[in-house]
Amino acid sequence: MRAEVSLEAPAVPGVGPLPLTEREFSLFQTLVEREAGLHLGPSKQALLVGRLSRRVRALGLASFGAYYRFVTARGNEAEQVRMLDCLCTNETHFFREPEHFAFLRQRVFPEWTRRAAQGLMARRVRVWSAGCSTGEEPYSLAMELLAHFPPGSGWEVEVLATDLSTWALERARQGLWPVEKAAGIPRPMLRDFMLKGTRSQEGWMKAGAELRAVLRFARVNLHDERGWPAGPFELIFCRNVLIYFGAEARGRALSALLRRLPPTGHLFLGHAESLTGSAEPARCVAPNIYCAKPAPAPGASAT
Template structure:
């Protein structure tokens, strides 16, 4: 008798003999890429098992095959969202890739100040953190922006934070982290914008009201531009997100991100990402930083 596949990956010990066949894995690969643009290569089979096995059991289902039939059928969008939540990688920290924040302070912020003084730019800044995870990136951006353009300076600052994961977004909205996360925040910004938890929140830090006042949160799927926020934005940060995408989905997402920028806006990518393969014309102005259009000096 022929078996369904030549190999299978078992679920972690203690949960029971619930294998994932190669055919089932290929079905999940196609579904996840179709829904979210995320490409699960052959080496990610064990990862899928590890992250979805608990959910399969929680649903009371006997196999990955039955779970696939559930999430791939019409009318089960809520469970597809839960599945993608399980598969999302939420790794981040405050002021990640510090050279990007140095670029903002040393080049972008002075440029905006000069252009606003010349009447070439409104004193209004919109920033999009696309793939914000648990919030460290957009809160870092808000701190950097408000330290240079405080509310009483006449500047209007808005930071839109979006992610595919509903779980990560909820954490980001809370603006609450373990106190050890403070180590990567510059001391002046930490004192100005973060609150130290007391009593029931001892050992935690919380984003202060000034930060919260400029932040907005929304679930956005970067693989479906129909649900994207309207531009234009002065800055778009999409770092260490598109490395998980397939080539076609990555190119489409990059094209959409560039189109959401102001003509003189900046796109920030992660250290392992680039615009290679994108049909859009953009100028690299610093490592992993691109200007969409225009050529200001």
């Protein structure tokens, strides 16, 4: 195996944080929430300084005020993408929240099999990992799906992995991780779907061809539904993403996610998240797992 792009965030010149005035922080708060839905409360001021100082210096700018003017200037959309890359939190691991994967094995997959046998469901499954970070979640989903619906079984599987961060998406596309990450992967899946690096790639593992065949990647801003993929998706995983959104942006995103589920689809949220703020009817079927609930017909009473 050979890695074709760097796995590390690019180094930039300059050391130490730059000073940030309250007014400058307020400007960045408004900009980031407007463009990406991310809410930077007062406690996040040090985070913003720490993550953007090196970017400011890399551009040869003297202050955050100068950087704000630069990043909001017409024609500098690419720098806005770089800025949001710096502010994204990319924390994940394989098979995170194992109870969600147990729910798939014990309840969802048997139901799909039953419905397909009765002609009530096509043998085609679309899954969306919304906020995929560096890829551990969508690759985990692909392994789980292919273990139960392997190529040649008559089932077609597609996993769409999206994120706001272009840097994280590039790492996800590579499908290459330190072998220490293998600790979270069940041994049979590790054997069947991952390749162990040798020689120059010793100490690394890489996703095999079967996984790569079912995965697609795209940059998607969850704050702007106009750029979202069209549904429906039988499964949507959006875990530990919307906790960073402001209340209004979070409610809109949750409603839009639920609208992309068929009646039998499932939305998976993180353990600290809920549907608070969503205007779409839904029902909880397990901790942090939801199904879209059709609105009652006119004149009918909701239960």
